[in-house]
Amino acid sequence: MKIYRVTNDAESHIIEEIAHLFIQQRTMDGEPEEHSRTLAGVKLALENPDKSGIIVAQENDAIIGLAFFNLGISIRIGGPYLWLNELYVHEGYRNKGIARKLLLHLIYWAERDGIKSIELETGINNSVTKHLYNSLDFHDIISKRYAFNF
Numbered sequence: 001m002k003i004y005r006v007t008n009d010a011e012s013h014i015i016e017e018i019a020h021l022f023i024q025q026r027t028m029d030g031e032p033e034e035h036s037r038t039l040a041g042v043k044l045a046l047e048n049p050d051k052s053g054i055i056v057a058q059e060n061d062a063i064i065g066l067a068f069f070n071l072g073i074s075i076r077i078g079g080p081y082l083w084l085n086e087l088y089v090h091e092g093y094r095n096k097g098i099a100r101k102l103l104l105h106l107i108y109w110a111e112r113d114g115i116k117s118i119e120l121e122t123g124i125n126n127s128v129t130k131h132l133y134n135s136l137d138f139h140d141i142i143s144k145r146y147a148f149n150f
Helices: 012-028 035-047 098-112 127-135
Strands: 002-005 052-059 062-074 079-089 117-120
Touching (some): 002 098, 012 035, 012 062, 035 052
Antiparallel strands (some): 052 062, 062 079
């Protein structure tokens, strides 16, 4: 298995597989996704590496997991931070340590590039991912997230 950050010059089948995994995840969460919108979002993320990124786990030619993040500046921590938007592993590859490996790669990359904090959110009842995050020394900062959508 190979874990790496995808670049804008990735082959089209890799970009399609990433979009497919995002659609799988959103469908599991009860949020149907439109392929063209998802694909456009993946391409936009890859075209703006100073603002976002996608790290994938690849086995042979298949993308089996991904971490999607945005980069920002935090006044609270006095520097750059990384917001982990999505962490997803294909159902057939779960419980094999892939999410942990994706996170460890993300932590290594972020520390190397001077990121001061990695932040994320997870469901209140999602004990599996809470355990994963706690095992890697993430801590609960207790907040409520709001959104305004157009």
